[in-house]
Amino acid sequence: MSDATPTTSLDEMTVVLVGCGRMGSALAGGMVRSGRVAGERLVLLDADTQKAEALADELGALTELSQAAEGRKLWLVAVKPKVVASALAGLSDEIAADDMIVSVAAGLSLAKLRSFVGEGPAIVRSMPNTPALVGKGVTGIMADGDADTGAAKEMFESVGHVVELKREENFDALTAVSGSGPAYIFTAIEALADGGVKMGLSREVARELATQTVAGAAALVADDPSVHTAELKDRVASPGGTTITALAALEEHGFRHALISAVEAAATRSRQMGED
Ligand SMILES: NC(=O)C1=CN([C@@H]2O[C@H](COP(=O)(O)OP(=O)(O)OC[C@H]3O[C@@H](n4cnc5c(N)ncnc54)[C@H](O)[C@@H]3O)[C@@H](O)[C@H]2O)C=CC1
Numbered sequence: 639m640s641d642a643t644p645t646t647s648l649d650e651m652t653v654v655l656v657g658c659g660r661m662g663s664a665l666a667g668g669m670v671r672s673g674r675v676a677g678e679r680l681v682l683l684d685a686d687t688q689k690a691e692a693l694a695d696e697l698g699a700l701t702e703l704s705q706a707a708e709g710r711k712l713w714l715v716a717v718k719p720k721v722v723a724s725a726l727a728g729l730s731d732e733i734a735a736d737d738m739i740v741s742v743a744a745g746l747s748l749a750k751l752r753s754f755v756g757e758g759p760a761i762v763r764s765m766p767n768t769p770a771l772v773g774k775g776v777t778g779i780m781a782d783g784d785a786d787t788g789a790a791k792e793m794f795e796s797v798g799h800v801v802e803l804k805r806e807e808n809f810d811a812l813t814a815v816s817g818s819g820p821a822y823i824f825t826a827i828e829a830l831a832d833g834g835v836k837m838g839l840s841r842e843v844a845r846e847l848a849t850q851t852v853a854g855a856a857a858l859v860a861d862d863p864s865v866h867t868a869e870l871k872d873r874v875a876s877p878g879g880t881t882i883t884a885l886a887a888l889e890e891h892g893f894r895h896a897l898i899s900a901v902e903a904a905a906t907r908s909r910q911m912g913e914d
């Protein structure tokens with residue numbers, strides 16, 4: 639365990655992204671767009687160097703560790719869970735004892751991450767999601783031991799909301815709700831638009847209506863946490879009206895059960911991935 643890890647602001651660190659795929663590029667894009675991380679403080683690495691170079695061109699970031707400023711580094715590891723050990727092993731000569739390693743890998747525990755890097759660097763386990771690209775992500779984080787999460791928190795706050803977990807086992811459920819969640823909602827938006835198209839709307843209008851409805855509903859839920867979602871639902875459903883008729887159809891097709899089962903399945907898969 640790393641005890642007294644230094645407290646450093648993100649401004650004084652260089653972020654090294656290891657893995658410029660779907661999640662890594664969303665995080666890098668969101669950080670730079672937010673203005674919180676400057677291109678010259680961001681190094682992009684990928685086994686596919688052309689991928690890293692293309693993203694670096696777009697973001698004004700670096701692609702060589704030798705170009706990075708002196709000082710602590712935050713290694714943001716965004717490769718597939720099975721590749722994390724080998725990616726970290728390949729970088730072991732570059733990672734200093736006072737650096738911070740932030741993993742976004744599903745299922746990989748802090749103990750496993752520690753076994754890959756040994757004593758020294760602070761380790762933070764995280765689970766972000768792809769809306770980070772537009773500053774609307776939500777990320778769960780937890781540090782190994784008493785390591786300071788400050789810089790990791792600052793980084794993820796630049797791309798959205800941060801939830802600090804106290805119990806590591808909750809990562810499986812968090813992954814199932816918010817890590818994978820955008821995919822359920824994209825599917826819901828698509829299906830809602832499909833319904834509109836079926837009833838005669840153009841695809842373009844149906845997509846716009848479905849998208850703005852999901853964004854608006856989420857904003858209303860977030861606006862006042864004291865108002866239960868059931869109350870918000872009741873305010874839409876007029877007696878004998880269209881909404882209650884639609885809600886009855888959703889219940890007939892097991893809408894709630896489908897979502898609850900999806901979260902359960904994803905959490906179970908996350909737990910299995912940790913055992914692989
Ligand atoms: N896609 C998502 O929505 C989310 C993904 N994650 C996690 O993010 C991680 C990456 O997932 P994706 O971005 O979806 O995968 P991806 O396949 O899009 O990206 C992985 C990237 O890693 C690169 N890579 C492979 N081996 C490497 C190595 N040794 N060194 C450097 N780069 C290497 C690949 O070329 C690829 O660009 C996973 O651990 C996943 O659990 C977490 C939250 C959400």
Ligand SMILES: O=C(O)[C@@H]1CCC=N1
Nearest residue numbers: 743744813817818819
């Ligand atoms: O599907 C996955 O395994 C990753 C983790 C959460 C979202 N994508």
